[in-house]
Amino acid sequence: xxxxxxxxxxxxxxxxxxxxxxxxxxxxxxxxxxxxxxxxxxxxxxxxxxxxxxxxxxxxxxxxxxxxxxxxxxxxxxxxxxxxxxxxxxxxxxxxxxxxxxxxxxxxxxxxxxxxxxxxxxxxxxxxxxxxxxxxxxxxxxxxxxxxxxxxxxxxxxxxxxxxxxxxxxxxxxxxxxxxxxxxxxxxxxxxxxxxxxxxxxxxxxxxxxxxxxxxxxxxxxxxx
Ligand SMILES: CCCCCCCCCCCCCCCC(=O)SCCNC(=O)CCNC(=O)[C@H](O)C(C)(C)COP(=O)(O)OP(=O)(O)OC[C@H]1O[C@@H](n2cnc3c(N)ncnc32)[C@H](O)[C@@H]1OP(=O)(O)O
Numbered sequence: 001x002x003x004x005x006x007x008x009x010x011x012x013x014x015x016x017x018x019x020x021x022x023x024x025x026x027x028x029x030x031x032x033x034x035x036x037x038x039x040x041x042x043x044x045x046x047x048x049x050x051x052x053x054x055x056x057x058x059x060x061x062x063x064x065x066x067x068x069x070x071x072x073x074x075x076x077x078x079x080x081x082x083x084x085x086x087x088x089x090x091x092x093x094x095x096x097x098x099x100x101x102x103x104x105x106x107x108x109x110x111x112x113x114x115x116x117x118x119x120x121x122x123x124x125x126x127x128x129x130x131x132x133x134x135x136x137x138x139x140x141x142x143x144x145x146x147x148x149x150x151x152x153x154x155x156x157x158x159x160x161x162x163x164x165x166x167x168x169x170x171x172x173x174x175x176x177x178x179x180x181x182x183x184x185x186x187x188x189x190x191x192x193x194x195x196x197x198x199x200x201x202x203x204x205x206x207x208x209x210x211x212x213x214x215x216x217x218x219x220x221x222x223x224x225x
Contacts, residue, residue: 004157005213011076012088018071019078025090028098035100043124074098094143105140105177109151114180117144121171131168134204138163141193141206144179149189149210152181155218156189156210169195169203187212 010016020028038059047055074091075098090098094105105119119140127133142158149155169175179193189210194202212218 003213005216008213008216017073018075020075020090021078025077025098028090032098032100032102039100039124040122092143094140103140105143107144107147107177109147113148113151113153114178115144115147115151116179117177118174119177120174121169123171125171128168130170132171134163134165137165137169137195137204138206140177141179141195141204142208144177145191145193145206145208146210148179148181148191148193152184152189153218154181154184154189154210154212156187156212158208159188159211160209162207164205165203166205167197167201167203170197173198182207187214 045052074089074096077088077090079088087095090096091102092104093099093102095107096102097104103119103121103125105117107115107117109115117140121132121136125132125136127136138161141163142161145161146155146158175198176196177193178196179191181189181191183190189212191208191210193206193208195204197203
């Protein structure tokens with residue numbers, strides 16, 4: 001086996017990546033949360049030039065301190081019996097608590113194997129003035145659709161993603177994402193999802209096809225019921 005399937009096998013099956021226990025993951029999640037606040041402060045700051053220069057220097061020094069002990073690749077969470085595999089990618093750009101660029105979005109699975117998330121995007125994700133960037137909506141939906149395929153017991157990589165932007169998506173307000181698998185055919189899982197604004201308006205609809213890479217089984221990836 002080669003390519004993505006082989007890489008996933010090395011990380012999730014053979015345990016090639018560093019696996020963090022919960023207390024260590026929580027420490028680093030706290031660090032990432034502070035960096036998210038920093039990012040927002042940078043986007044909105046109006047301090048004077050001297051202060052910008054001084055803060056830039058301090059941040060560069062902090063970066064050097066963190067880089068003093070650097071992993072070769074992002075770590076994953078140690079497996080927890082019964083917990084979904086999806087939660088193991090701690091640095092995922094959508095859901096990863098360790099990744100400052102992730103909102104992060106927490107995805108939940110219902111007993112009927114549909115998935116949902118409640119999340120708020122800040123103005124750092126602005127695309128058109130006052131609204132969420134369409135690529136950011138796509139990224140959240142891709143992850144949510146992937147989670148729906150996973151929840152259905154038929155995970156895979158995104159092979160096709162189709163989006164319909166019905167209305168602009170506001171930021172700074174609570175959004176709801178919903179997704180479900182609609183059909184599983186061999187290694188292919190068809191899924192559908194949407195983002196819903198607080199007034200109930202569906203702002204973005206998406207469908208996607210996920211394909212399990214050749215040579216991998218859902219069971220091999222673990223935690224698929
Ligand atoms: C395994 C992962 C588990 C991870 C653990 C759990 C994670 C829990 C949630 C995570 C959620 C993450 C959500 C973000 C997920 C990404 O971001 S993935 C990154 C973006 N995607 C990629 O990089 C994929 C790149 N593409 C590829 O690697 C390969 O094209 C694929 C998708 C693996 C397929 O390769 P292949 O197995 O060689 O494909 P092939 O044999 O030609 O086709 C297999 C079947 O799929 C169909 N198919 C192939 N491409 C398409 C297409 N574009 N449209 C429709 N059908 C297609 C074929 O027609 C065929 O169907 P059948 O004839 O069997 O009915």
